[in-house]
Every structure is written in C-alpha cells, then in structure tokens.
Amino acid sequence: MALASKYSPKEVEEKWYSYWMEQGYFKSQVNEKEPYTIVIPPPNVTGVLHMGHMLNNTLQDILIRRARLKGFNACWVPGTDHASIATEAKVVAKLKADGIEKNDLSRDQFLEHAWDWTHKHGGIILEQLKKLGASCDWDRTKFTMDPELSDSVIKVFVDLYNKGKIYRGYRMVNWDPSAQTTLSDEEVIYQEKQGTLYYLKYQIADSNDFLTIATTRPETILGDTAICINPNDERFTHLKGKKAIVPICDREIPIIEDEYVDIEFGTGCLKVTPAHDINDKALGDKHNLEIIDTLNDDGTLNSFGMHYQGKDRFVARKELVKELEAMGRIVKTEPYTNNVGTSERTGAIIEPKLSDQWFLDMKELAQPALDAVLNEEVALVPAKFINTYRHWMENVRDWNISRQLWWGHQIPAYFYGDGKQDFVVAQTQEEALLMAQETSGNASLTIADLKQDPDVLDTWFSSWLWPISVFNGIMEPDNEEINYYYPTNDLVTAPEILFFWVARMIIAGYEYRDAKPFSNVYLTGIVRDKQRRKMSKSLGNSPDPIELIEKYGADGVRVGMLLSSPAGNDLMFDEDLCKQGSGFVNKIWNAYRLVQGWDVNEQTPQTESEKLAIDWYKNKFAQTLETIEDHYSKYRLSDALMATYKLIWDDFCSWFLEAVKPPYQGTMSQTTYDQIIGIFEENLKLIHPFVPFVSEEIWQHIAKRNPEDALIVASWPETTDFNEKVIADFEFATDVVAGIRTIRKEKNISFKDTIDLKVLDNEKVNQQTDAMITKLGNIASLDYVDAGVDGAMSFRVKSNEYFVPMAGAIDVEEEIAKLTEELAYTEGFLKSVQKKLSNERFVSGAPEQVVAIERNKEADALAKIETIKASLKGLE
RNA sequence: GGGCGCUUAGCUCAGUUGGUUCAGAGCACUUGGUUUACACCCAAGGGGUCGGGGGUUCGAAUCCCUCAGCGCCCACCA
Numbered sequence: 016m017a018l019a020s021k022y023s024p025k026e027v028e029e030k031w032y033s034y035w036m037e038q039g040y041f042k043s044q045v046n047e048k049e050p051y052t053i054v055i056p057p058p059n060v061t062g063v064l065h066m067g068h069m070l071n072n073t074l075q076d077i078l079i080r081r082a083r084l085k086g087f088n089a090c091w092v093p094g095t096d097h098a099s100i101a102t103e104a105k106v107v108a109k110l111k112a113d114g115i116e117k118n119d120l121s122r123d124q125f126l127e128h129a130w131d132w133t134h135k136h137g138g139i140i141l142e143q144l145k146k147l148g149a150s151c152d153w154d155r156t157k158f159t160m161d162p163e164l165s166d167s168v169i170k171v172f173v174d175l176y177n178k179g180k181i182y183r184g185y186r187m188v189n190w191d192p193s194a195q196t197t198l199s200d201e202e203v204i205y206q207e208k209q210g211t212l213y214y215l216k217y218q219i220a221d222s223n224d225f226l227t228i229a230t231t232r233p234e235t236i237l238g239d240t241a242i243c244i245n246p247n248d249e250r251f252t253h254l255k256g257k258k259a260i261v262p263i264c265d266r267e268i269p270i271i272e273d274e275y276v277d278i279e280f281g282t283g284c285l286k287v288t289p290a291h292d293i294n295d296k297a298l299g300d301k302h303n304l305e306i307i308d309t310l311n312d313d314g315t316l317n318s319f320g321m322h323y324q325g326k327d328r329f330v331a332r333k334e335l336v337k338e339l340e341a342m343g344r345i346v347k348t349e350p351y352t353n354n355v356g357t358s359e360r361t362g363a364i365i366e367p368k369l370s371d372q373w374f375l376d377m378k379e380l381a382q383p384a385l386d387a388v389l390n391e392e393v394a395l396v397p398a399k400f401i402n403t404y405r406h407w408m409e410n411v412r413d414w415n416i417s418r419q420l421w422w423g424h425q426i427p428a429y430f431y432g433d434g435k436q437d438f439v440v441a442q443t444q445e446e447a448l449l450m451a452q453e454t455s456g457n458a459s460l461t462i463a464d465l466k467q468d469p470d471v472l473d474t475w476f477s478s479w480l481w482p483i484s485v486f487n488g489i490m491e492p493d494n495e496e497i498n499y500y501y502p503t504n505d506l507v508t509a510p511e512i513l514f515f516w517v518a519r520m521i522i523a524g525y526e527y528r529d530a531k532p533f534s535n536v537y538l539t540g541i542v543r544d545k546q547r548r549k550m551s552k553s554l555g556n557s558p559d560p561i562e563l564i565e566k567y568g569a570d571g572v573r574v575g576m577l578l579s580s581p582a583g584n585d586l587m588f589d590e591d592l593c594k595q596g597s598g599f600v601n602k603i604w605n606a607y608r609l610v611q612g613w614d615v616n617e618q619t620p621q622t623e624s625e626k627l628a629i630d631w632y633k634n635k636f637a638q639t640l641e642t643i644e645d646h647y648s649k650y651r652l653s654d655a656l657m658a659t660y661k662l663i664w665d666d667f668c669s670w671f672l673e674a675v676k677p678p679y680q681g682t683m684s685q686t687t688y689d690q691i692i693g694i695f696e697e698n699l700k701l702i703h704p705f706v707p708f709v710s711e712e713i714w715q716h717i718a719k720r721n722p723e724d725a726l727i728v729a730s731w732p733e734t735t736d737f738n739e740k741v742i743a744d745f746e747f748a749t750d751v752v753a754g755i756r757t758i759r760k761e762k763n764i765s766f767k768d769t770i771d772l773k774v775l776d777n778e779k780v781n782q783q784t785d786a787m788i789t790k791l792g793n794i795a796s797l798d799y800v801d802a803g804v805d806g807a808m809s810f811r812v813k814s815n816e817y818f819v820p821m822a823g824a825i826d827v828e829e830e831i832a833k834l835t836e837e838l839a840y841t842e843g844f845l846k847s848v849q850k851k852l853s854n855e856r857f858v859s860g861a862p863e864q865v866v867a868i869e870r871n872k873e874a875d876a877l878a879k880i881e882t883i884k885a886s887l888k889g890l891e
Numbered sequence: 892g893g894g895c896g897c898u899u900a901g902c903u904c905a906g907u908u909g910g911u912u913c914a915g916a917g918c919a920c921u922u923g924g925u926u927u928a929c930a931c932c933c934a935a936g937g938g939g940u941c942g943g944g945g946g947u948u949c950g951a952a953u954c955c956c957u958c959a960g961c962g963c964c965c966a967c968c969a
Contacts, residue, residue: 018928020928020929021929021931022929022931205966205967212969228969229969230969231969232969243969275968276968276969277968277969279968280968280969281968281969282969284969285968285969286969287969288969292969293967294967294968294969295969353967353968353969354966354967356967399895399896400895400964402894402895402896402964403894403895403963403964403965406893406894406895406964406965407964407965410965410966510963510964513964514964545902571931578903578917578918579903579904579917579918584903584904585962586903587902587903589902589903589918591918591919592903592918594931595917595918595931597931598929598931598932599931600931601929601931601932602928602929602931602932604928604929605928605929605931605932606928606929607928608928608929609928609929610928611928612927612928651905653904654905657905657916657917660917661916661917668928668929669933669934672928673933676927676928677927678927679927680927753934753935756934756935757934757935757936759923759934759935760922760923760924760934760935760936761935763923765924765926766924766926766933766934767926793926844912851910851949851950854949854950855949856948856949856950857910857949857950858949859949860948860949860950861910861949861950862910864910864911865910865911865950866910868910868911869910869911871911872911872912875912876912
C-alpha cells in the first residue's frame with residue numbers, strides 16, 4: 016500500500032492512544048519487577064493546560080516511557096489539587112457574575128457551588144494531558160479532596176498537634192483583603208511600587224513643639240501607640256520621657272527609645288503601629304505597647320478610623336493626607352520606591368494583620384529534609400538549587416497553615432467554650448466530644464455544643480503529603496502499595512515551588528515514612544515567549560497547547576518543547592520549534608516510506624558496501640546510545656533528544672539509507688533488508704519516549720504485532736561495545752564524499768554527471784569503503800595513483816590526496832591560491848605544535864598521552880604539507 | 892541589604908577534572924539543486940580576539956583577582 020508522503024498525526028494519535036488505553040499498558044500494580052514511579056505535580060483541578068504543564072508533563076512522559084521500555088514497573092500517578100484559594104476565588108467570581116455574594120450563602124451552600132464547579136471543570140486538564148500522549152495510570156487518578164486523601168490530611172494535622180508541632184498563635188500574618196484570608200509568606204509577592212514618603216508633624220504633649228516622622232502609610236497613624244527614637248540620637252534628647260499627640264485622633268502616645276531605629280533614615284523618629292507592621296509589633300511587644308487595629312477584614316477602616324470608617328485604606332490615605340495638609344501637618348513629601356507585598360492569587364496589596372492562626376513549627380521537622388538534600392540522598396537537578404534550598408531550610412520559619420476560606424480541608428479543631436483555649440483537636444466529631452467532655456469536666460456537653468473551627472488548611476498542607484497519600488501511605492506502615500512504590504523516583508516540577516511544595520514533601524516524607532519521597536528532583540525552567548516575557552493569560556502571549564497539538568501533532572510539540580529546554584534554564588518558547596519537531600516526525604515517516612518501498616529479492620546477494628554500512632551504523636548506534644544514556648543519567652533530556660535527532664537524521668537518513676539505497680529499479684538482498692528493518696526497529700525504540708505516536712505507528716506498520724509486542728512495551732536497546740575503527744573508517748569515507756561534493760559545487764558539476772576520482776593513498780585506508788564513495792560521489796572510475804595528477808582539482812583528507820581530473824582547463828591561479836592558503840594554515844598549525852614540542856617544560860610537564868597526541872599532530876601536519884607542496888609543484 | 896548564578900556565532904545554548912584540529916551544536920543566514928523517501932527536502936558555505944582588564948601555568952573559554960552588564964532567590968528600614 017502506498018503511504019502518504021506527509022505524515023498526518025491526528026488520526027494516528029487518537030488510534031494509538033486508545034489502543035494503549037485498551038490494552039492497559041499504562042497501568043501498574045504491585046508485582047515482582049522493580050518499580051519506577053513518578054507522581055504528577057497535581058495541577059489545579061479547575062485549571063486548563065498551559066505551556067508550563069506541557070513542558071513538565073512531556074518530560075515526565077519521556078522518563079516514564081523510557082523506564083517502561085527498560086523493563087521497570089512504570090507507574091505515573093496523575094491527579095489534581097483542590098487549590099483552595101485559587102478555586103475559591105474562581106467560584107466567588109462566578110457567583111458574583113450570577114448576582115450571588117459569597118456572604119449570602121451558608122458554608123454548605125457555597126461548598127455545593129464549589130463542588131459543582133469542580134465537577135464541571137475538574138478533569139479537563141487531565142483530558143488535555145491525554146492528547147499530549149501522557150501515559151499516566153489513569154485508574155490511579157487522585158484528587159487532594161478525595162475522602163482517603165482528606166483523611167490523610169486530618170490524621171496528619173491531629174498527629175502534628177499531638178506532637179506539639181502545630182499550635183495556635185496570635186501573630187502578625189499576611190492578610191489578603193480581597194480574598195479575606197491569611198497567606199503564608201511564600202504566597203506574598205513583593206513588587207517594587209512607586210510611593211510617597213510623607214513627613215508628618217506630631218505635637219509634643221504639653222508643649223508647642225513638634226516632631227516630624229516619615230511614613231509611607233499615613234492612614235496608619237490612627238493606630239499609632241508610640242513614637243520611637245534611638246536613645247543615642249542626640250537630636251532628640253529633649254524628647255525622652257515625653258509624650259506626643261497623634262494628629263486627627265488627638266491620642267496621647269509615649270515616646271519610647273530603642274536602638275532599632277535607624278538614625279539615618281527619614282527623620283530618625285519612627286511611629287509605632289503594632290497592629291499593622293511586623294517590626295512595630297516586635298517593638299510593641301518589647302515595650303508593652305497598646306495594640307490598635309484600625310482595619311476591617313476587607314481592608315476598610317473600622318471605628319478607630321473615625322470619620323474614615325468604612326472607607327478603603329487607600330481612599331482613606333488620600334483623604335487623610337488632605338486633612339493633614341489642611342492642618343499644616345505635612346512638612347514635605349518625597350517620591351519613594353518601596354517593595355509592596357501582593358497576594359499571589361488575587362494581586363491585592365497585603366496588609367500585615369494580627370490574628371489567631373494555626374502554625375506549624377518547622378525548625379526540627381526541616382532538619383532531616385535539609386540533610387537529605389545536602390548529602391544528595393535527594394538530588395536536585397540542576398544542582399545549583401542546592402544553595403537556595405539550604406538557605407531557605409536553614410532559615411525556615413513557622414508555617415501559617417490556616418486560611419479563612421471554605422474550600423479545602425476544614426481544621427479539625429472543635430471549640431466547646433468561649434475561651435480561646437477551649438478547644439480540642441480530634442479526628443472525628445465523636446472523638447472531639449469525648450475529649451471536650453473530659454477536658455472541660457462537663458459531661459453534659461453535646462455535639463451541638465461543639466463548634467468546629469471554620470478555617471480550612473493551606474492547600475500545600477495537603478499537597479505536601481501527595482507522594483504518600485496517593486498510595487494511602489499515611490499512618491499505614493504496612494500498606495503494600497506504599498511499601499512497593501515509595502520512595503518514588505523522579506519529581507519534575509518548577510523551581511518556583513521548590514519551597515511551597517518540594518521542600519515540604521521532603522519534610523513530610525521523613526516525618527511520615529522515615530524516607531525521602533523521591534530520589535531526584537528535575538527542576539524545569541519557566542516557559543517564556545521570544546521576548547523573554549513570562550507566558551501569562553493577561554499578556555495573551557501564551558499559545559493554546561491544544562491548538563498547537565492540532566497544528567503540529569503531539570509528537571511535534573513534544574519535540575518542540577524539548578528542543579530548547581535544558582534543566583533549570585528558562586525556555587524561550589517559539590512556535591518554530593514545534594515546526595522543527597513536526598519536521599523531524601515527518602522525516603522519520605519518510606525514511607520508513609523509503610525503506611518499505613524497496614523491492615526485495617531472495618536471490619539478490621548482499622553487497623560488500625551494504626555490509627560495511629550496516630556494520631558502521633550498528634557501531635555508530637552503540638556509540639551514540641552510550642552518549643544518550645549518559646545524557647539521560649544526568650537528566651539532560653534535551654541533549655538526549657539532540658543526540659537521537661542527529662543519529663536519525665544525519666547518520667541514519669543522510670548516510671546510512673543513502674549508502675544502502677538500491678539502484679534505480681534494482682532489488683535489494685533479503686538479508687540486507689531484514690537487517691535494515693532490524694536497525695529501524697532499534698531506532699524506533701530510541702525515539703519512542705520523544706515521539707511515541709509516530710514510532711508506534713511505524714512499528715505496527717512494519718509487522719502485525721500482538722498486544723504484548725507493541726512498541727510501548729518493547730525493550731530498550733542494550734548498550735554494547737563498539738568498534739571505533741569501523742566508525743573511523745566509514746567517516747573517513749564520508750569526508751571523501753564531502754570533498755567530492757565540494758568540488759562539484761565549486762565547479763558546477765551536476766550530481767547527475769559522473770566524474771573520475773584518482774587517489775593518492777598515503778594513509779593506506781580501508782579500500783572497502785570505495786564502493787560507497789563511488790556510489791555517493793557518483794564516481795565513474797576510482798583509481799589509485801602513485802603521484803599527483805595534473806589538470807585536476809584536488810582535496811585532502813588527512814594525508815590522503817584526491818584528484819578529480821577536469822575536462823576543461825582548470826583555473827590554475829585559483830587552485831594555487833587555494834592550496835597556498837591551505838599550506839599556510841597547515842604550516843602555521845605545525846609551527847604551533849612544534850613550538851609546544853620544543854618547549855622542554857611542556858614535554859616534561861604534560862602527561863605522556865598529551866605529548867603523544869602532539870607528536871601525532873606534528874606527523875600528520877608534515878605529511879599533509881608534503882602533499883600540498885607536491886600539488887603546487889604540479890600546477891606550476 | 893544578604894546570597895546564588897549568568898555573560899561563548901544573528902538567536903537559543905553545549906563545552907565534565909585546565910591539554911586531541913577546541914572554539915562547538917541546533918536554528919537562522921548565503922549559494923546551488925524537481926538525484927527513483929521527505930522542499931517539513933538534499934548538498935556546500937560564511938559567521939565568534941569565548942563581556943573588559945589583570946594574574947597563575949609549559950598551556951586558560953575552563954582556575955584566581957578586578958571592573959562592567961544581566962538574571963534569580965531571600966530579607967523587607969518606617
């Protein structure tokens with residue numbers, strides 16, 4: 016059957032993906048084989064595939080497919096994350112569009128909407144991954160709010176609470192006034208913003224004097240509870256022990272002294288607002304200051320805001336400045352850039368706020384996780400991230416794990432009284448009741464008296480358990496699955512979540528399995544556009560991955576993603592790379608078309624040059640395989656692809672197939688053909704992780720295969736020894752062919768016209784390659800000569816000289832010029848080599864091998880110079 | 892402010908412990924080609940004083956110092 020010259024991915028991809036699914040190749044269960052496991056970084060359940068996912072999951076699929084070919088029990092666990100704040104924000108926005116406010120709903124009503132949304136949009140992203148060819152074990156698909164996974168989260172919370180690691184604290188936290196929840200430090204993004212530094216005058220009590228302070232947030236003066244000066248600041252000795260009066264609210268506040276104040280900055284006087292600044296809080300604690308919280312949860316001012324009550328903090332700022340101006344209290348203003356914290360999810364400007372929250376004490380938990388990375392039990396790829404990791408882990412701070420949201424795992428703390436400490440932490444309500452009765456000494460408490468903490472846990476408090484919880488391994492030491500699959504092998508993720516997620520998974524791994532969660536962490540780069548801008552929805556510079564797959568095929572896009580993405584480096588995505596990817600796929604397809612179109616005849620004998628080419632390619636393959644394995648072992652997947660790409664395109668297609676191609680209307684020996692098919696099959700195994708679809712398509716075309724013989728479950732080529740001489744001999748011949756082509760090009764001799772070739776064989780090369788040279792150079796006659804040939808164009812490979820006699824007169828001048836240039840270069844080269852060799856310190860100091868190499872170079876150069884000189888003489 | 896990293900061809904990047912003709916690859920570019928798979932093709936070719944300066948060494952893209960530019964992470968001084 017005639018095959019189309021253009022490979023069309025669409026139906027091929029659908030066909031083989033469903034075949035793979037039907038046959039259950041992606042499935043994994045506990046067996047006697049060695050496992051190779053990857054857990055997917057769970058994407059947000061309601062998200063859609065973006066380029067980062069494409070890159071990430073392409074890499075994982077390459078690793079998992081290769082492991083499957085290598086005979087491991089390959090298990091790739093897919094799933095999604097409930098993404099507490101992100102999902103809740105989306106649901107709130109959706110409800111708002113429908114005219115419903117979150118606050119009008121009960122918790123249960125809201126959760127119902129959230130689940131509806133999750134069911135509607137959840138899983139879309141997993142379907143998209145299938146289009147990419149992701150060979151996940153879909154039967155294992157997990158969601159962080161599945162009953163078993165939720166159960167793990169609650170168990171871990173209770174356990175850590177009982178261990179004294181989780182505590183409740185009244186602390187300064189990051190408050191997102193838009194989502195009205197706290198955020199962990201990691202969820203706050205600092206951005207440089209142009210602001211104003213206001214210099215404000217405060218009257219000193221019982222005097223007509225004023226002092227001036229500088230602030231970027233004038234609206235917070237209403238929460239001031241002190242002015243602080245540096246005790247060593249001589250300018251302010253007269254203020255010691257005095258009081259100041261806060262403008263507008265006319266509250267009297269003490270002037271305190273603390274060396275914390277920077278004498279150089281601003282005016283040297285610092286206003287202290289313990290409720291709204293982390294450093295001020297510390298000062299306040301130290302000096303026993305009053306705390307006045309002037310903000311509502313939504314970022315508007317509360318009753319302490321007086322006539323600004325109910326106004327947003329930024330509106331209040333403007334108006335308050337006007338009022339102060341009118342009062343003559345603004346000395347001056349100056350522009351000032353400072354870093355403003357914003358919410359990672361909502362973008363709102365974060366307010367430091369004091370509140371009761373749950374914290375996890377990280378210090379001790381982090382230690383084994385730090386050690387594991389430092390001693391490379393867990394390897395970070397690239398290793399440059401080790402330093403960053405260490406720095407973070409050594410300075411790790413307690414983790415604020417509570418969020419004032421509804422979508423997520425509700426904190427299993429139950430309040431039975433009105434006191435802040437009147438609570439118990441328990442796995443279930445029933446358990447909680449018993450504990451509450453006991454703790455309170457009140458046996459008549461009922462379920463109705465218990466109020467569960469309304470807050471939910473930080474999303475990462477469930478995803479940090481992911482490599483364990485997907486196998487139900489928390490608190491189940493004897494679970495067969497976890498004991499088999501854990502620790503997993505590789506984790507592929509983005510460096511931006513090294514701390515959010517990776518570090519915490521390692522911590523949880525040691526705490527709950529007493530073992531690392533994975534051995535290697537492959538940190539990908541960020542996908543950027545050609546202008547190096549991060550791809551984002553708002554910029555509209557991110558192509559739709561599914562459209563790309565439609566356009567270039569999944570194989571093409573996979574290759575495109577990988578062509579320029581060394582680990583840890585950002586990837587400048589360019590659609591042309593996908594074009595190159597689909598070009599590669601098409602090349603493979605056409606190579607197959609060529610081979611399957613040959614006429615094969617049992618009677619046709621195998622030629623010497625066929626044998627030679629096959630021998631060469633097998634050795635070349637083995638040599639390249641070694642390189643490829645080395646790249647894989649270092650997670651240099653782009654390099655592994657490039658090595659494969661060049662093997663297939665240059666070595667296999669351009670040289671091998673051209674060398675064995677039968678003459679026009681000729682036939683090929685059955686032996687040769689079978690060997691070529693065998694080689695083709697080995698190639699397909701090698702490319703399968705990168706281009707799973709086209710490789711399977713060709714594999715199944717080559718022969719009718721039983722399900723157990725599909726390419727996806729074939730066996731990866733073994734590394735073998737290879738003969739470097741065979742490779743070198745063949746490549747000597749390809750150099751000769753290239754020399755012939757250059758002359759053809761220079762002299763405008765068409766490839767269709769035959770030429771003669773005379774060889775001055777100083778190298779005593781393997782003449783078996785002559786047949787190939789004749790074929791690929793389109794040589795009419797190849798003869799060996801003892802001396803240079805006049806009236807011919809010449810070129811040299813090592814010290815061999817090749818002559819192509821010219822029918823017409825050759826341009827002597829031009830030839831002389833060319834040869835003279837080559838001579839000058841070679842002589843210069845010789846000179847530098849001889850200089851080295853005549854250097855006593857080099858000969859005695861350098862390793863023997865290096866010196867020997869230099870001596871070889873000298874000999875080669877000398878021989879070559881001889882041939883060039885001889886040729887020049889012939890021309891004169 | 893603290894830490895880490897980067898600077899090699901027009902672009903994106905390799906270059907392991909200093910030593911093979913080490914100055915590389917892919918893409919882009921130039922030129923020539925309807926060679927019986929592929930124009931998503933074939934062939935040939937041009938292109939870099941390895942950011943600047945200094946040092947160590949027989950020998951430096953590679954090690955050290957210094958200057959310049961860029962990026963990232965952490966901290967968050969009103």
